[in-house]
Amino acid sequence: MTDALRPRPSVNLDNGFIFEALNDGRLVIQKCDGCAELRHPPVPMCPSCHSLDWHGEEMSGRGTLFSYVVLHHPVVPPFRPGYVVALVELEEGARVVMPLEDVARDDIEIGMALSVAPERMDDELTLPVARVRAEVPA
Ligand SMILES: [Zn+2]
Numbered sequence: 001m002t003d004a005l006r007p008r009p010s011v012n013l014d015n016g017f018i019f020e021a022l023n024d025g026r027l028v029i030q031k032c033d034g035c036a037e038l039r040h041p042p043v044p045m046c047p048s049c050h051s052l053d054w055h056g057e058e059m060s061g062r063g064t065l066f067s068y069v070v071l072h073h074p075v076v077p078p079f080r081p082g083y084v085v086a087l088v089e090l091e092e093g094a095r096v097v098m099p100l101e102d103v104a105r106d107d108i109e110i111g112m113a114l115s116v117a118p119e120r121m122d123d124e125l126t127l128p129v130a131r132v133r134a135e136v137p138a
Contacts, residue, residue: 004077004120005078005121005122008124014044015041016044018056019044019110022127023126027058027116027118027128029040029042029056029057029090029091029092029094029100030055030057031055032054033047035048035090038094043090047086049115050065059090059092060091060092061116061117062091062113062114062116062133063088063089063115063130064091064112064113065088065089066086066087066110067086067087067110068085068086068108068110069084075110082105083099084101084102084103084108085097086098086099086114086120087128094134098128098129099127099128099129101129102131102132106131112132113135114131114133115130115132115133116128116130
């Protein structure tokens, strides 16, 4: 039996740059060239200054847990019971939905420090994944 693949994201002209960057090992967010606002999910025109000019800004990979849900039902492969979906607030300010891995459910706290890095799910798909960020002693 082959392992089930994750559902494919709907890639289009507005968000394709994100998945291309993830495949290159980088996490990028759309940044307006007119007013420097970060936008996620990406859109063609800046809602703040109406500029059509933007670029993919590379993020630091540091963030905090803004919110999360734990999936219990239905359990569809390749997901496992207790799969955690996090809304991570990147330190640059954008919020991105992604899996939260390697943390016991009782240890999850809103505001906890997270590291975000692209991880290959299969031969064709790379997604950002959040893990607990180890505090570095000063
Ligand atoms: Zn703008």
